Amino acid sequence: MEEKEEGVPAGKQTEGKTTYKIRLKVLDRETAEYRYCTLDEAKTWDWENPEIWRMIGGWQITSFQQLLNLLYLKMEKGITEVEMLESPRFMILAGG
Numbered sequence: 465m466e467e468k469e470e471g472v473p474a475g476k477q478t479e480g481k482t483t484y485k486i487r488l489k490v491l492d493r494e495t496a497e498y499r500y501c502t503l504d505e506a507k508t509w510d511w512e513n514p515e516i517w518r519m520i521g522g523w524q525i526t527s528f529q530q531l532l533n534l535l536y537l538k539m540e541k542g543i544t545e546v547e548m549l550e551s552p553r554f555m556i557l558a559g560g
Contacts, residue, residue, distance in 0.1 A: 484502065487545040488502075490548045493549060493555050
């Protein structure tokens with residue numbers, strides 16, 4: 465596996481697949497609890513539900529593919545953990 469200069473594993477392309485070496489930490493705004501999620505779990509989320517918003521660093525994530533793209537970019541920068549905010553739409557729009 466290729467290594468970045470900082471010693472953090474970068475994504476490796478094999479047969480059209482990318483190996484992700486990054487942790488996804490999710491903050492549920494309704495319960496104020498953190499949890500770590502796998503990409504397999506994230507893939508099963510209801511991405512079509514407009515009432516649940518997921519955000520990373522101010523960017524709204526609206527699909528699993530968009531999540532993968534953003535994680536890959538973060539991973540390329542040497543980031544090993546990303547925090548995602550998950551909240552009902554009204555809480556974010558109301559500032560709650």
